[in-house]
Amino acid sequence: MPAAPEEVEPSGSDLRPGETDRLKAFSDGVFAIVITLLVLDLRVPEFQKGELFGSLLEEAPSLFAFVVSFVYIGVLWLNHHSLLRLIRGTTFAINWINLGILFGVVIIPFPTAVLASALAKGGTHDLRVAVVMYALAAALMSSPWLVFFVYLHRHPALRAEHVGADQVRAQQYRPITGIVLYGFTGLLGWIAYPLIGLAGIVVMIIFHGLTSEGISTRPLRWVRSGRRR
Amino acid sequence: MPAAPEEVEPSGSDLRPGETDRLKAFSDGVFAIVITLLVLDLRVPEFQKGELFGSLLEEAPSLFAFVVSFVYIGVLWLNHHSLLRLIRGTTFAINWINLGILFGVVIIPFPTAVLASALAKGGTHDLRVAVVMYALAAALMSSPWLVFFVYLHRHPALRAEHVGADQVRAQQYRPITGIVLYGFTGLLGWIAYPLIGLAGIVVMIIFHGLTSEGISTRPLRWVRSGRRR
Amino acid sequence: MPAAPEEVEPSGSDLRPGETDRLKAFSDGVFAIVITLLVLDLRVPEFQKGELFGSLLEEAPSLFAFVVSFVYIGVLWLNHHSLLRLIRGTTFAINWINLGILFGVVIIPFPTAVLASALAKGGTHDLRVAVVMYALAAALMSSPWLVFFVYLHRHPALRAEHVGADQVRAQQYRPITGIVLYGFTGLLGWIAYPLIGLAGIVVMIIFHGLTSEGISTRPLRWVRSGRRR
Amino acid sequence: MPAAPEEVEPSGSDLRPGETDRLKAFSDGVFAIVITLLVLDLRVPEFQKGELFGSLLEEAPSLFAFVVSFVYIGVLWLNHHSLLRLIRGTTFAINWINLGILFGVVIIPFPTAVLASALAKGGTHDLRVAVVMYALAAALMSSPWLVFFVYLHRHPALRAEHVGADQVRAQQYRPITGIVLYGFTGLLGWIAYPLIGLAGIVVMIIFHGLTSEGISTRPLRWVRSGRRR
Numbered sequence: 001m002p003a004a005p006e007e008v009e010p011s012g013s014d015l016r017p018g019e020t021d022r023l024k025a026f027s028d029g030v031f032a033i034v035i036t037l038l039v040l041d042l043r044v045p046e047f048q049k050g051e052l053f054g055s056l057l058e059e060a061p062s063l064f065a066f067v068v069s070f071v072y073i074g075v076l077w078l079n080h081h082s083l084l085r086l087i088r089g090t091t092f093a094i095n096w097i098n099l100g101i102l103f104g105v106v107i108i109p110f111p112t113a114v115l116a117s118a119l120a121k122g123g124t125h126d127l128r129v130a131v132v133m134y135a136l137a138a139a140l141m142s143s144p145w146l147v148f149f150v151y152l153h154r155h156p157a158l159r160a161e162h163v164g165a166d167q168v169r170a171q172q173y174r175p176i177t178g179i180v181l182y183g184f185t186g187l188l189g190w191i192a193y194p195l196i197g198l199a200g201i202v203v204m205i206i207f208h209g210l211t212s213e214g215i216s217t218r219p220l221r222w223v224r225s226g227r228r229r
Numbered sequence: 230m231p232a233a234p235e236e237v238e239p240s241g242s243d244l245r246p247g248e249t250d251r252l253k254a255f256s257d258g259v260f261a262i263v264i265t266l267l268v269l270d271l272r273v274p275e276f277q278k279g280e281l282f283g284s285l286l287e288e289a290p291s292l293f294a295f296v297v298s299f300v301y302i303g304v305l306w307l308n309h310h311s312l313l314r315l316i317r318g319t320t321f322a323i324n325w326i327n328l329g330i331l332f333g334v335v336i337i338p339f340p341t342a343v344l345a346s347a348l349a350k351g352g353t354h355d356l357r358v359a360v361v362m363y364a365l366a367a368a369l370m371s372s373p374w375l376v377f378f379v380y381l382h383r384h385p386a387l388r389a390e391h392v393g394a395d396q397v398r399a400q401q402y403r404p405i406t407g408i409v410l411y412g413f414t415g416l417l418g419w420i421a422y423p424l425i426g427l428a429g430i431v432v433m434i435i436f437h438g439l440t441s442e443g444i445s446t447r448p449l450r451w452v453r454s455g456r457r458r
Numbered sequence: 459m460p461a462a463p464e465e466v467e468p469s470g471s472d473l474r475p476g477e478t479d480r481l482k483a484f485s486d487g488v489f490a491i492v493i494t495l496l497v498l499d500l501r502v503p504e505f506q507k508g509e510l511f512g513s514l515l516e517e518a519p520s521l522f523a524f525v526v527s528f529v530y531i532g533v534l535w536l537n538h539h540s541l542l543r544l545i546r547g548t549t550f551a552i553n554w555i556n557l558g559i560l561f562g563v564v565i566i567p568f569p570t571a572v573l574a575s576a577l578a579k580g581g582t583h584d585l586r587v588a589v590v591m592y593a594l595a596a597a598l599m600s601s602p603w604l605v606f607f608v609y610l611h612r613h614p615a616l617r618a619e620h621v622g623a624d625q626v627r628a629q630q631y632r633p634i635t636g637i638v639l640y641g642f643t644g645l646l647g648w649i650a651y652p653l654i655g656l657a658g659i660v661v662m663i664i665f666h667g668l669t670s671e672g673i674s675t676r677p678l679r680w681v682r683s684g685r686r687r
Numbered sequence: 688m689p690a691a692p693e694e695v696e697p698s699g700s701d702l703r704p705g706e707t708d709r710l711k712a713f714s715d716g717v718f719a720i721v722i723t724l725l726v727l728d729l730r731v732p733e734f735q736k737g738e739l740f741g742s743l744l745e746e747a748p749s750l751f752a753f754v755v756s757f758v759y760i761g762v763l764w765l766n767h768h769s770l771l772r773l774i775r776g777t778t779f780a781i782n783w784i785n786l787g788i789l790f791g792v793v794i795i796p797f798p799t800a801v802l803a804s805a806l807a808k809g810g811t812h813d814l815r816v817a818v819v820m821y822a823l824a825a826a827l828m829s830s831p832w833l834v835f836f837v838y839l840h841r842h843p844a845l846r847a848e849h850v851g852a853d854q855v856r857a858q859q860y861r862p863i864t865g866i867v868l869y870g871f872t873g874l875l876g877w878i879a880y881p882l883i884g885l886a887g888i889v890v891m892i893i894f895h896g897l898t899s900e901g902i903s904t905r906p907l908r909w910v911r912s913g914r915r916r
Contacts, residue, residue, distance in 0.1 A: 029719025032258025052355035074328040099761040126739035245513025271559035303557040490716025510813035
């Protein structure tokens with residue numbers, strides 16, 4: 001029986017260099033769909049003639065949950081963008097880890113809808129349940145990112161050209177921060193007033209947004225050079 | 230700690246030249262989904278045996294709102310298409326501005342559904358609320374486009390090869406026109422008869438469609454040369 | 459004011475050669491979403507304990523409408539695939555014609571849902587309405603394809619390298635056939651028994667599927683050569 | 688009448704080498720949408736103030752069905768990924784076989800929703816119906832994969848560069864295994880207790896996941912080389 005196609009690769013490893021293209025296309029598709037599906041929870045409520053405005057006001061909590069989750073998924077996309085720039089090919093394991101990351105992305109609309117529902121018609125206890133659930137889901141979602149960095153650290157052949165070992169190690173602290181802080185936020189939402197937990201979620205999303213290019217580099221980058229080639 | 234991958238770029242700037250590919254793929258995915266999701270609001274109404282035709286006629290306002298929004302998102306896609314041809318790479322800021330643009334695109338089905346609902350079962354006041362909401366949403370949506378042009382004007386290194394400074398400046402007037410005219414249209418719909426505001430929205434969409442290749446160039450372009458290479 | 463970027467193109471025409479990439483990505487996204495959204499109309503009906511099987515049988519008409527529309531959109535994708543291989547770039551007009559084609563694709567789930575609904579709970583008259591609506595929508599959908607071929611015929615500079623003038627002319631007959639035959643099928647469904655119209659729709663879809671590579675070439679193509687390079 | 692564009696190809700066959708790009712983009716889009724749409728069946732149930740937690744617990748069967756189907760579609764994507772690496776272009780027949788494969792992928796949310804519904808509110812008989820239906824759908828879905836391998840075996844010119852005849856033949860056993868074992872699992876679910884059939888489905892999905900890179904090669908592959916270029 002002949003060798004598998006990968007075996008013929010000159011590098012002698014299982015790494016398939018060209019494969020990130022399809023991984024990116026599939027992931028971008030998933031991100032694009034999830035960020036768009038969120039709007040489906042913004043439903044026009046039933047209204048009686050002349051009372052559309054009042055009915056729309058009742059949708060305000062849904063709109064808030066929509067904006068938070070839109071920004072969240074946008075931030076995750078930016079992070080995923082930076083993530084895949086670290087590698088120069090895929091392996092069987094990277095494909096599975098990426099599916100784990102996408103699982104976290106795909107599930108977001110559910111805790112979002114629960115949160116919107118609790119804000120709209122639940123009591124304090126329901127809101128507490130919803131905030132804790134959102135925080136736990138967010139903490140859980142950070143795990144495959146950690147697995148990714150640990151895996152990449154152990155398999156340096158996977159690293160893209162400019163990426164050093166220290167950089168990969170530095171990235172590992174971000175999902176760990178996520179797991180710890182989201183867990184803490186959920187706990188805070190449970191024992192203190194739930195809205196504090198909600199505020200904590202928003203702060204965490206902003207933190208991830210600002211550090212999406214990696215914590216080892218300055219978070220905010222602009223094109224400083226004004227010269228034209 | 231080693232320098233971030235971008236720092237190693239020969240250009241010495243934060244610009245990442247190859248990155249527009251994924252920005253385009255993600256944006257195209259979002260546009261494709263939004264333009265397709267609009268059809269979900271075209272629902273077969275409940276009907277009694279023999280009365281399907283009458284029930285379908287009641288869907289006419291939904292169909293009208295669907296066609297308007299389909300053309301609108303198509304126009305936005307054409308404009309986004311022209312937008313990304315102006316740059317030769319992305320930065321952290323461009324990624325965020327693009328998320329702002331996509332936010333505007335993703336939210337469109339909601340005011341569309343509200344408008345369809347108001348046309349179908351609302352009174353004059355409900356229609357007024359819906360038209361004003363649509364116009365305000367459209368005005369708001371123009372803002373990140375303006376931010377894009379201002380940012381690009383200030384960071385000329387981002388410009389694609391053939392794009393001159395004057396061209397970018399000329400483009401800035403289009404979102405400003407959008408913000409002003411949509412705001413005016415909404416006001417008109419509020420104080421005058423709402424259908425006038427509705428007509429204004431349609432006119433604005435056509436204006437954006439005709440100028441999607443930029444107002445500094447002739448709006449309608451055809452392949453004039455009939456010669457074969 | 460400087461010339462627009464396109465003006466700088468060496469060819470001196472408005473044609474932008476690289477642009478079909480994004481046109482394809484956007485179109486593929488729309489096709490992928492529409493073909494997938496069809497499944498949303500396959501809903502698990504309410505059932506009483508022990509009667510799931512009977513409830514599923516009632517979904518049979520929905521399943522039939524789903525299969526027909528899945529194959530239809532698949533056929534349209536194959537045709538669109540062949541269509542874009544005819545051109546070597548886009549223009550403002552091609553972008554708009556393509557939006558027209560996608561409009562036809564996006565709207566399909568609606569007549570499909572109406573047809574499923576009429577098959578499930580309508581009388582003969584409702585089925586007639588649904589079949590005529592499906593046929594008219596299909597006839598209407600063929601129009602932008604005809605516009606595409608006529609436009610391409612008049613702007614030969616747009617043609618891809620291997621494509622001759624005769625080939626483009628030959629393709630024009632296919633959407634004309636579509637418009638005439640779908641119209642005839644709808645008429646047949648109206649004056650004769652509606653199921654005859656339904657059969658006509660299925661025949662038309664198969665015709666389009668077999669000729670998706672163009673009627674000037676043999677419809678069924680296989681890799682005949684068994685040799686390995 | 689001139690020859691069709693394909694005819695001009697130097698290879699003298701109907702094979703179109705560059706065409707897998709669009710086949711991949713379309714397929715990736717479908718996979719991304721299906722895997723994301725699954726979450727739509729996770730709906731927040733109606734709840735009375737203070738009882739959100741209890742209502743969420745009732746969603747547990749839906750969550751289980753969601754996780755199983757997410758992993759299943761992920762596994763199918765990995766397999767499809769490996770599948771398209773076997774060929775170096777498309778033909779009319781490959782396009783149609785791929786549509787058959789995608790049909791199987793697109794339909795998955797329906798048996799999933801039925802299974803979730805049977806787990807949530809059905810009796811043992813309903814669960815049996817749902818398990819058998821899921822197993823039969825899965826068996827049916829394996830057929831176009833078998834057709835793909837048989838077709839590729841008969842048209843060696845389609846094979847990608849590194850792919851040998853023995854490799855293609857070895858792959859044929861995987862869909863055959865799928866058809867036989869899924870059929871057997873469904874039978875087991877029918878005559879024995881349905882949960883045994885459910886367990887069988889999970890085992891089959893794991894089997895397909897582990898062998899997604901082909902059974903002729905070692906299922907689990909890691910980047911072994913730790914050296915940096």
